[in-house]
Amino acid sequence: MKLLASTETVLVSAQSLDSLWHEAEHLGKVSVDSTWGDAYRVRICFDRKSGTTVWAEGRNTKIEFALADAINEAREMGAG
Known part of the structure; x- marks a missing residue:
């Protein structure tokens, strides 16, 4: 059983x-x-396979960095 999926930064x-x-x-x-x-x-809102709704969030003074941080967090939390 694979508990942690690999993430791509x-x-x-x-x-x-x-x-x-x-x-x-x-x-x-x-x-x-x-x-x-x-x-x-x-914020990126997504549903996990279990049906749980998850919010991943990124904050930064530059929109590109905030978006990238949210993407990374969402992937770490199982999105995609």
Whole structure:
């Protein structure tokens, strides 16, 4: 029985915002919030095989990094 799936880290410099967004949408429902100049918060909502709904989140002052962090967390939590 395999408990932990291998994860692939997203390299932001190698991907455009469009390709990151496309990858995030492939994993689940994507939402973005921003505060007044502080940071972006990206959330990816997905359902696990058990039926549990999970939110993966990334925060950063650059939208690309916040999106990549959310993608990495979602993959670590079993999305995709």
